[in-house]
Amino acid sequence: MQESGVVFCMIINTCSSTLTFLRRKIMSDDTFNKxxxxxxxxxxxxxxxxxxxxGKIKNPMSDKIERNMxxxxxxxxxxxxxxxxxxxxxxxxxRTFLQSTLGDLKLNFVEEQKKPDPEPEVDSSEEAENEP
Structure with missing residues (x-):
């Protein structure tokens, strides 16, 4: 369970990096350009x-957690x-925003590579069809 907490923190950190980037722009004298x-x-x-x-967040298309390295x-x-x-x-x-985002993603990529491939999920309707 601790691992999922770390992943959640990494995802939050990416969002935080985005917010930090936006906050710096807003607080500076520069205007946001397109x-x-x-x-x-x-x-x-x-x-x-x-x-x-x-596989850290749900695929919005399938509404499932799927891993595709x-x-x-x-x-x-x-x-x-x-x-x-x-x-x-x-x-x-x-630059800071991009580096922070890349660092979080690369760290998680390496961690995911260490894990065995997940077993394919079997849909319960398929199981019912295959039973004698």
Whole structure:
């Protein structure tokens, strides 16, 4: 049960990173521009996809906890690529937000890789059909 608490904290930390990024922008003299809003949305979108693929939150399409490490790796790799390609073009708040998000995701990815593959869930209606 402690593990799920850690995962919950990691997910909350990602949300907290988003809020910290937004708070810094609001409190600074800079105004939010459309690109900064889109950047935060892009990072959050890939992060959410990765959390779902890691099996840390329910898949909104199937309403089930599902783990797909290949999909998780893809989402994390996309964020890594954004970080490499954007380089010095990111503000300090954007850089911190992206680094924090990536750190949380990579840590959880490594932890999930250590676990055995989950047993496929059998739908109760399928079980009833297969019984003699």
């Amino acid at each position: 690109d900064e809003q889109l950047f935060a949305g892009l990072v959050s979108s890939f992060a959410s996809s990765a959390w779902v693929a890691l 290949e999909q998780a790796s893809y989402a994390i790799d996309m964020l890594d690529m954004i970080q490499r390609r954007m380089g010095e073009n990111l503000s300090e708040a954007e």
